[in-house]
Amino acid sequence: QVQLVQSGADVRKPGATVKVSCKASGYSFSSYGITWVRQAPGQGLEWMGWINPYNGNTNYPENVQGRITVTADTSSTTAYMELKNLRSDDTAVYYCARGGGGDYLDYWGPGTQVTVSS
Amino acid sequence: AVQLTQSPSSLSASVGDRVVITCRASQGIRHDLMWFQQKPGRAPNLLIHGATTLQGGVPSRFSGSGSGTDFTLTISSLQSEDFATYFCLQDAFYPYTFGQGTKLEI
Numbered sequence: 001q002v003q004l005v006q007s008g009a010d011v012r013k014p015g016a017t018v019k020v021s022c023k024a025s026g027y028s029f030s031s032y033g034i035t036w037v038r039q040a041p042g043q044g045l046e047w048m049g050w051i052n053p054y055n056g057n058t059n060y061p062e063n064v065q066g067r068i069t070v071t072a073d074t075s076s077t078t079a080y081m082e083l084k085n086l087r088s089d090d091t092a093v094y095y096c097a098r099g100g101g102g103d104y105l106d107y108w109g110p111g112t113q114v115t116v117s118s
Numbered sequence: 119a120v121q122l123t124q125s126p127s128s129l130s131a132s133v134g135d136r137v138v139i140t141c142r143a144s145q146g147i148r149h150d151l152m153w154f155q156q157k158p159g160r161a162p163n164l165l166i167h168g169a170t171t172l173q174g175g176v177p178s179r180f181s182g183s184g185s186g187t188d189f190t191l192t193i194s195s196l197q198s199e200d201f202a203t204y205f206c207l208q209d210a211f212y213p214y215t216f217g218q219g220t221k222l223e224i
Binding site for chain 2: 035037044045046047050059060061062095097100102104105106108109110111
């Protein structure tokens with residue numbers, strides 16, 4: 001069965017960097033994209049970016065471009081989302097999902113709470 | 119970026135009611151729309167993709183319609199487990215964008 005297992009909750013200071021992992025299993029990792037979505041407390045969903053693990057192609061929204069890097073390691077079937085220069089408004093639950101790039105988001109990880117606080 | 123406007127933002131209903139949620143796009147997005155259900159503390163759950171295709175395992179009381187700029191999610195007969203927040207997402211153009219959500223309450 002398809003599973004996405006994410007790394008645990010993290011607390012970082014403003015200006016620091018966080019890296020969240022998403023370990024995929026139960027399917028051919030290179031055959032589907034991985035999409036990252038975040039949700040600030042009490043707010044809606046925000047698309048954070050996408051990667052094609054087969055060729056490493058990525059796409060990011062302008063509001064985090066330059067601060068975000070999404071990577072995928074096919075040998076360990078793990079995707080990563082790194083966000084730099086953290087601000088308090090980056091406090092959110094970060095989700096990975098299988099799909100994007102033309103595929104629907106059919107399986108989701110449980111989410112990783114990232115808190116940015118001094 | 120494509121803006122998605124959902125309405126209503128919240129809705130009170132009862133078990134057995136028929137409910138319709140709308141999602142309007144700021145430009146045409148063909149059929150490239152998904153609907154998700156989210157319960158507190160949980161990841162979103164895919165209900166509909168391609169605007170009209172029911173995801174496997176989703177009850178048939180859920181249905182989607184529309185194309186271009188206007189889309190609807192219909193729940194034909196509300197069950198207690200359907201009280202949640204619903205989001206639409208367009209995947210026609212980057213950046214993908216979500217609607218602001220519709221909270222469905224008892």
